[in-house]
Amino acid sequence: MVSIISLGGSIVAPDNPDVPFIQRFSALVREYLAEKEDRRIILIVGGGGPARAYQQAYRDISGKTHSEEQDWIGIMATRLNAQLIRGVFADLCPDPVVTDPTVVREMTGRVLVAAGWKPGFSTDTDAVYLAEQFGADRVINLSNIAKVYTDDPRTNPDAEPLDRISWEEFRRMIGDEWTPGRNVPFDPVATKKAAELGLRVICAAGRDIENLARLLRGERFEGTVIGE
Numbered sequence: 001m002v003s004i005i006s007l008g009g010s011i012v013a014p015d016n017p018d019v020p021f022i023q024r025f026s027a028l029v030r031e032y033l034a035e036k037e038d039r040r041i042i043l044i045v046g047g048g049g050p051a052r053a054y055q056q057a058y059r060d061i062s063g064k065t066h067s068e069e070q071d072w073i074g075i076m077a078t079r080l081n082a083q084l085i086r087g088v089f090a091d092l093c094p095d096p097v098v099t100d101p102t103v104v105r106e107m108t109g110r111v112l113v114a115a116g117w118k119p120g121f122s123t124d125t126d127a128v129y130l131a132e133q134f135g136a137d138r139v140i141n142l143s144n145i146a147k148v149y150t151d152d153p154r155t156n157p158d159a160e161p162l163d164r165i166s167w168e169e170f171r172r173m174i175g176d177e178w179t180p181g182r183n184v185p186f187d188p189v190a191t192k193k194a195a196e197l198g199l200r201v202i203c204a205a206g207r208d209i210e211n212l213a214r215l216l217r218g219e220r221f222e223g224t225v226i227g228e
Contacts, residue, residue: 002040002134003216006127008143009048011206012081016049024209026088032216033092033110040107042134044114044127045085047077068119075116078123082115089113101129121178124190132197139199140215141186142206148185148224164225167195186226200227 011021033039051074058073059065082097089111098104098114117126127139148170151159165173171191174184185203186194194201204215204223215221 001036001038002042002136004042004044004127004131004134004136004139006044006124006139006141007046007085008141008206009046009051009078009081009123010144011048011142012045012085013048013050014144015053017081017084021207022085022088025206025212028209028213028216029089029111030092032213040110040112042107042112042114042127042130042136043082043085043089044101044123044130045078045082046123047074047116048081050080051077071119074122075118078116082113086113098126098130101126101133104130104133107134121189122187124187125193128190128194128197128199131194131199137199139194139201140212141201141203142212143185143203144206145185145203146205146208146222148203148226162224164228167191167227170226171195185224191226194227198227200225202226 012018029041054073054077055070058070079097086093086097092109093111093113094109095107095112098112100117101114114126114130116123124141131139147161148165149159149161153159174188174191176188178188186201202215202223202225204211204221211221
C-alpha cells in the first residue's frame with residue numbers, strides 16, 4: 001500500500017528549513033509505517049522559499065522573466081529540499097532522490113523521495129506521475145492552506161472553503177496555464193493529468209500533523225477532496 005504525498009515547499013522551507021515541522025513530520029511518518037509492514041510512502045518535495053528567492057534574484061538581475069530559466073531555478077530548489085528530506089529518512093530510503101518520475105518502477109525501502117523533473121509544471125505533476133507508476137488512487141497534497149476556496153480568500157472576503165469539488169469545476173477555477181511560482185492549490189498540468197487518470201487529490205494543511213495522521217489512517221479529516 002503506497003501513499004503519495006506532495007509535500008509543499010512552503011511548509012518544508014518557508015524561508016529556511018522548518019526544523020520543528022520536519023521533526024514532527026518525520027515522527028508521524030515513522031509511526032504510521034511502523035503500524036503495518038506493507039505501508040510505503042512516496043514524498044515529492046517542493047521548492048518553497050528558496051525557489052521564490054532565487055527566481056526573484058534572477059528576475060532582478062537579468063530583467064527577464066523567461067519561464068524555462070525560472071522553472072529550472074525552482075527545480076534545483078526542490079532538489080535541495082528533497083535531498084534534506086531524503087537524509088532525514090535515510091534509514092528508510094536507500095534509493096536516491098527521484099528526478100524523473102516516468103522511469104522509476106520500484107522502491108527498495110519504505111520511503112521514496114522525489115523532486116522536480118523538468119520545466120513546464122510543478123512537483124504536483126511529478127506526484128501524479130508517481131501515483132500512476134505505483135498504482136495509487138490518490139495524492140495527498142500538503143501546503144499552507146487547509147482547504148480549497150471558491151476564490152482567493154486573501155483578496156475576496158466572500159470566498160468560501162470547499163469540502164469537495166469535481167475536476168471539471170476545479171479546472172474552470174484555476175485555468176490551464178502554468179507559470180513558474182504560481183500559487184494555486186494544485187497546478188494546472190497536474191490537474192489535467194489527474195483528471196484523465198481518475199485520481200483523487202486531497203488538499204490539506206501540511207503543518208497540522210494530527211489532521212494528517214487522521215487522513216493517512218482513513219479517519220475523518222479537514223481538507224478538500226478534488227475528483228469526487
